[in-house]
Amino acid sequence: MCYNFLLTHDKIRKGTKRYEKKTRSALIKNGKYFVAPQQSSDTFKVLFARLAAEGAGRPVDRQGFPDGPWTPETIAEAISAIDGYDGDIDLRTVQIWFQDNDNGISTNNIRWLARIFGCNDPDATSLWQVELSAANRRLAEKRKRKKVGNRPRLGSTETVQKIEAGYTRARASAVTAQEINWRFNLAKKTEALFDSQSSMALPLVVFTGACTLALISFTLNVHSVVFTPENGPPRQVGFLWAPNWTITFLAVLPLFLVLLMDLLRCWKEEWRTRLADFNDPEFLGVSWEHRLTAASYAFWATFFVTVIVASGYNWTATHLTPLLESDPGNWAVDWSRIAILRPDLISVPSAIAFTSLVFLYNGFTAYLFFTGHIILHLMKDDYVSLMKGLEAQSSEEFIPEIENISFLLMNGIFRCTALGVLITILMKLQSSFLQSNSTNIIDWLVADFGSPFGNHDSIAKESTLSRIAPGSFYSFFCLLAIVGTFANASIKIRWMFARLHLAEWHNRLIAPWVVMNGTMALLVISYFLIGVLPGFTIFLAFSLALTGYLLTKPASMWSRDSRKERST
Incomplete structure (x- = not known):
């Protein structure tokens, strides 16, 4: 009876280790600590602060733990090391992400940040790009609500006209670029x-x-x-x-x-x-x-x-x-x-x-x-x-x-x-x-x-x-x-x-x-x-x-x- 109890305990212990190892490996992608998107209702500032503190996308040690939280210097250095990086982000820009304010992030910068949190995995990067974009929109809506409380409200017709004009201008820009692309410029x-x-x-x-x-x-x-x-x-x-x-x-x-x-x-x-x-991230320039x-x-x-x-x-x-x-x-x-x-x-x-x-x-x-x-x-x-x-x-x-x-x-x-x-x-x-x-x-x-x-x-x-x-x-x-x-x-x-x-x-x-x-x-x-x-x-x-x-x-x-x- 004592032998059977010890054998059963040993099976449970081995099973627990296999589960912990499997769970830990699921949190590692390409040698980096991966945090899956939670589809929360947080704004970009809250979401980014949490991920930076958890060290999402940081290299892991032998036990599978992240190598500390992100800092403005380390995340700027990590982005600059990405293949295809075009040099649009500097340390000042990353410091703004860490600040407690209502400033969001541009669409182009979301792409690089998603590569970091997605551990350079295509599927995970795509999921984080969607998550970060949604969080950035929530931050923009929060900022707009604050402005509405402090400034006179624009008429709905005028707002709709501005938005439609912006999208029309953006579409025209894309069409013009495609039409002229084939010609000698x-x-x-x-x-x-x-x-x-x-x-x-x-x-x-x-x-x-x-x-x-x-x-x-x-x-x-x-x-x-x-x-x-x-x-x-x-x-x-x-x-x-x-x-x-x-x-x-x-x-x-x-x-x-x-x-x-x-x-x-x-x-x-x-x-x-x-x-x-x-x-504003939604500004269509x-x-x-x-x-x-x-x-x-x-x-x-x-x-x-x-x-x-x-x-x-x-x-x-x-x-x-x-x-x-x-x-x-x-x-x-x-x-x-x-x-x-x-x-x-x-x-x-x-x-x-x-x-x-x-x-x-x-x-x-x-x-x-x-x-x-x-x-x-x-x-x-x-x-x-x-x-x-x-x-x-x-x-x-x-x-x-x-x-x-x-x-x-x-x-x-x-x-x-x-x-x-x-x-x-x-x-x-x-x-x-x-x-x-x-x-x-x-x-x-x-x-x-x-x-x-x-x-x-x-x-x-x-x-x-x-x-x-x-x-x-x-x-x-x-x-x-x-x-x-x-x-x-x-x-x-x-x-x-x-x-x-x-x-x-x-x-x-x-x-x-x-x-x-x-x-x-x-x-x-x-x-x-x-x-x-x-x-x-x-x-x-x-x-x-x-x-x-x-x-x-x-x-x-x-x-x-x-x-x-x-x-x-």
């Missing part, structure tokens, strides 16, 4: 150039092209040419003496591309993601890809104007035809037309080949320059769209970060457009010099600098009106487009802050904002004074010095100054 191809992983790749290509043209000008003997007109003093018209061909492509344009590429990367990878996380696709016509129009008209047609009318006819006409003589009057330096066929190469390079660099301004407009429109979604948010927790993102975006736009205005100034300097009677552009600038101090040989009065320099007209239209980009961004960003009733922002950032607007105004005034007012170089030098200081000053120092104002 110039906008996406161009944006891919600016979105390169290396911020120096495209600028180095532009710089190398400029160096190549400079070397070719040496071999063709047009790098430095002193030309003596019939009625006038000798004049330096060499290729390397033209700042619009040398300084622009060797320094200013590469720097413009570096700043633009860095700004675009920050916007897509950091700032846009943060503003999207601050929004326009994706960056759809916004870029919708602007495809602008990229094609820019290609036509810069490559076909401004470069192709301009080269044909102002260089090819005069060279073939051996008559410069009313065009100012420079390195590109010197073959007509000095065939001993360069032959007409060589001049045609070299000018065609220069204008081909100029056409594609001009395309990059102006499509860069289209990218600036798209970032500004994307910012305005995301900020409109924040109008219904009552939390003031993220206002400082929103202010910081807004200023950094505007500061980046200012830097790019300031360099753009500098390019137009270089173009007009060369055009004005060709209409003067000075020997070279350096003597021309030095003489003007000394004119207010007793040098009465004012270059502003030495204009030979019989010669036409097309760069003056071209630079003027470029100036309008560049200043329009800056002014539009400045007005729209300030307008959005007014709509969000962020009155304190005006006091914190008014100084840097005034400096940016004032510097842009000084650059524009300097442009119009070139060759018109004696002593314009003094005003120009001051404007360029101030611009150079703002370009080299880190934007973070402005933010630091604003924090000091806030603390005082």
Whole structure:
């Protein structure tokens, strides 16, 4: 009898161990602690806090227990290690999930979180994605109920219209993307150039092209040419003496591309993601890809104007035809037309080949320059769209970060457009010099600098009106487009802050904002004074010095100054 009792007890003990082992193995998937969805009525914050405390999705030890609870650092590191992760989640975003507030989680981030809680198992991930989405909706409903109690209730008709409009816009976005997907998308191809992983790749290509043209000008003997007109003093018209061909492509344009590429990367990878996380999860905004696709016509129009008209047609009318006819006409003589009057330096066929190469390079660099301004407009429109979604948010927790993102975006736009205005100034300097009677552009600038101090040989009065320099007209239209980009961004960003009733922002950032607007105004005034007012170089030098200081000053120092104002 005692033997039978011991045998029965041993069977029960072994059965219990087998049950515990089977139960423990059911809680382990892919070597991680798995917690099955309970289909509870908890909101996202409650559900996430419970799962983080239990260590759902954490690696297990030999006994099958999870390796402690989740922390913001460990869960951010785990998400970044997932195959196919696109880098949309940072530590700040994960910290918001742990905070006790009414902020939810975006649909894209739910996907990554479900992979963690589902232990990277397809079926379990799908179940957790459904569970997390439902919990996030319950949190959104809870937040809406709070807002209804504190704010006037919107009419049901208006609410339905907004929801229907949002879904219609989302469906239209999907349809448009599918329709255009099969076609060659110039906008996406161009944006891919600016979105390169290396911020120096495209600028180095532009710089190398400029160096190549400079070397070719040496071999063709047009790098430095002193030309003596019939009625006038000798004049330096060499290729390397033209700042619009040398300084622009060797320094200013590469720097413009570096700043633009860095700004675009920050916007897509950091700032846009943060503003999207601050929004209501149910806010139906326009994706960056759809916004870029919708602007495809602008990229094609820019290609036509810069490559076909401004470069192709301009080269044909102002260089090819005069060279073939051996008559410069009313065009100012420079390195590109010197073959007509000095065939001993360069032959007409060589001049045609070299000018065609220069204008081909100029056409594609001009395309990059102006499509860069289209990218600036798209970032500004994307910012305005995301900020409109924040109008219904009552939390003031993220206002400082929103202010910081807004200023950094505007500061980046200012830097790019300031360099753009500098390019137009270089173009007009060369055009004005060709209409003067000075020997070279350096003597021309030095003489003007000394004119207010007793040098009465004012270059502003030495204009030979019989010669036409097309760069003056071209630079003027470029100036309008560049200043329009800056002014539009400045007005729209300030307008959005007014709509969000962020009155304190005006006091914190008014100084840097005034400096940016004032510097842009000084650059524009300097442009119009070139060759018109004696002593314009003094005003120009001051404007360029101030611009150079703002370009080299880190934007973070402005933010630091604003924090000091806030603390005082």
